Amino acid sequence: MWGGRFAAQPADAMQAINASIDVDKRLWREDIEGSKAHAAMLAAQGIITAEDNAAIQAGLDQIAAEIVEGTFQFSVALEDIHLNIEARLTERIGEAGKRLHTARSRNDQVATDFKLWTMRASREAADGLRVLQTALLKQSQAHADWIMPGFTHLQTAQPITLGHHLLAYVTMLERDRVRIIGGALEAAWECPLGAAALAGTGYKIDREATAQALGFHAPASNSLDAVGSRDFALAALSNLAIAITHLSRLAEEIVLWTSPQFGFARLSDAWSTGSSIMPQKRNPDAAELIRAKAARIGADFAALNAIVQKLPLTYAKDLQEDKALTFSAFDDFALSVTAMIGMVETMRFNRQKMRAAAAMGYSTATDLADWLVRELGVPFREAHEITGKIVRIAEDSGVAELGLLPLSDFQAVDPRITEGARALLTVEKSVESRDSYGGTAPQRVREQVERWKEMFK
Numbered sequence: 001m002w003g004g005r006f007a008a009q010p011a012d013a014m015q016a017i018n019a020s021i022d023v024d025k026r027l028w029r030e031d032i033e034g035s036k037a038h039a040a041m042l043a044a045q046g047i048i049t050a051e052d053n054a055a056i057q058a059g060l061d062q063i064a065a066e067i068v069e070g071t072f073q074f075s076v077a078l079e080d081i082h083l084n085i086e087a088r089l090t091e092r093i094g095e096a097g098k099r100l101h102t103a104r105s106r107n108d109q110v111a112t113d114f115k116l117w118t119m120r121a122s123r124e125a126a127d128g129l130r131v132l133q134t135a136l137l138k139q140s141q142a143h144a145d146w147i148m149p150g151f152t153h154l155q156t157a158q159p160i161t162l163g164h165h166l167l168a169y170v171t172m173l174e175r176d177r178v179r180i181i182g183g184a185l186e187a188a189w190e191c192p193l194g195a196a197a198l199a200g201t202g203y204k205i206d207r208e209a210t211a212q213a214l215g216f217h218a219p220a221s222n223s224l225d226a227v228g229s230r231d232f233a234l235a236a237l238s239n240l241a242i243a244i245t246h247l248s249r250l251a252e253e254i255v256l257w258t259s260p261q262f263g264f265a266r267l268s269d270a271w272s273t274g275s276s277i278m279p280q281k282r283n284p285d286a287a288e289l290i291r292a293k294a295a296r297i298g299a300d301f302a303a304l305n306a307i308v309q310k311l312p313l314t315y316a317k318d319l320q321e322d323k324a325l326t327f328s329a330f331d332d333f334a335l336s337v338t339a340m341i342g343m344v345e346t347m348r349f350n351r352q353k354m355r356a357a358a359a360m361g362y363s364t365a366t367d368l369a370d371w372l373v374r375e376l377g378v379p380f381r382e383a384h385e386i387t388g389k390i391v392r393i394a395e396d397s398g399v400a401e402l403g404l405l406p407l408s409d410f411q412a413v414d415p416r417i418t419e420g421a422r423a424l425l426t427v428e429k430s431v432e433s434r435d436s437y438g439g440t441a442p443q444r445v446r447e448q449v450e451r452w453k454e455m456f457k
């Protein structure tokens with residue numbers, strides 16, 4: 001394609017390091033779409049003839065069919081998807097194929113193709129998250145009043161409801177989804193096609209037309225930026241990295257919850273693995289791998305960021321590595337979301353185990369302090385002190401729950417404490433009382449479930 005200036009062939013390793021076809025063949029749809037828009041525009045502008053354009057359109061459609069059928073011969077010698085398709089086009093339609101590359105360069109071509117790919121992949125990733133949210137929402141609804149321990153520092157803090165806990169992820173994933181879609185909308189703002197190699201072109205092209213045909217709002221207003229920038233991919237990767245961080249936290253909780261020590265949940269057979277030596281094992285491999293995928297996606301972002309940050313304007317071949325990183329991140333993300341959907345949909349929870357764990361660690365101590373404030377007008381700091389002393393008595397006498405301590409022990413610390421106060425110290429009463437907006441009370445959880453359902457319609 002650029003042989004005119006060279007007398008000798010590239011070294012084998014030169015070809016190996018330079019060729020990207022094995023990776024960027026995935027851009028074939030976008031490349032054909034971009035070429036068709038470009039050729040149509042060239043014809044409309046009188047830069048190529050209508051006959052040439054017709055031949056190019058038909059030829060590109062046939063190439064698309066060949067790729068779908070699997071008969072297209074990808075060639076490493078032709079470096080990348082752009083040259084592969086163009087060479088095949090010329091092979092099929094002759095002279096007209098050689099006119100396609102008028103007023104464009106692979107630099108604006110690849111920026112356009114890759115942007116289109118990233119936008120599409122982002123929309124699909126967002127759709128995947130919505131399916132996962134729906135699965136979480138269903139489980140939230142089914143477990144709106146199932147009680148489990150809420151943790152800070154992974155120490156029992158206060159009783160919460162499982163529905164509330166799962167809705168926390170629905171909420172996180174909604175922000176992730178909005179960020180990912182926002183990235184795609186931002187990318188759609190400017191179309192790089194027509195920036196040519198870097199400086200624009202002297203041909204009287206119509207950049208509005210190609211931008212519109214490809215679904216962009218407008219042509220990119222600076223040709224150097226158009227060919228040299230990859231922040232659309234960086235934004236997509238960072239958005240994926242944040243989203244999978246949330247998946248990874250849920251995965252981590254699944255690993256904990258399914259351990260015999262917690263015993264809160266059990267993964268279905270389809271989403272568990274066994275051990276070749278220990279017959280009793282049910283391992284949460286998919287959850288563990290999601291944690292690992294999260295690390296990889298973060299690294300994909302870091303790698304591309306490092307590639308771009310040291311490049312003088314405009315294009316440099318370093319940028320070719322953008323695609324392997326981005327494809328890998330989107331692939332890992334999609335698989336992780338699918339696996340998480342499978343686990344969440346089929347996971348079963350153990351109500352007794354979760355309730356028992358929720359009652360451990362004197363989890364209703366705050367409820368006693370709150371009673372002292374509410375009923376006796378004790379300042380909160382003082383109530384905290386009184387309650388702390390009662391917890392110490394329970395601990396010293398080996399009583400596991402505050403509500404099981406005899407009233408006399410409460411009254412030894414503060415004689416004003418009544419049987420009514422002691423009766424409030426169950427985990428059920430505790431979650432019911434936390435009914436502020438956004439709180440864990442079953443009633444509030446059910447309201448939030450309804451709100452999300454309405455939103456997802």
Ligand code: ARG
Nearest residue numbers: 020080106107110315319320
């Ligand atoms: N395969 C190349 C890439 O992905 C296409 C652009 C090549 N441009 C160039 N000036 N060599 O970056």
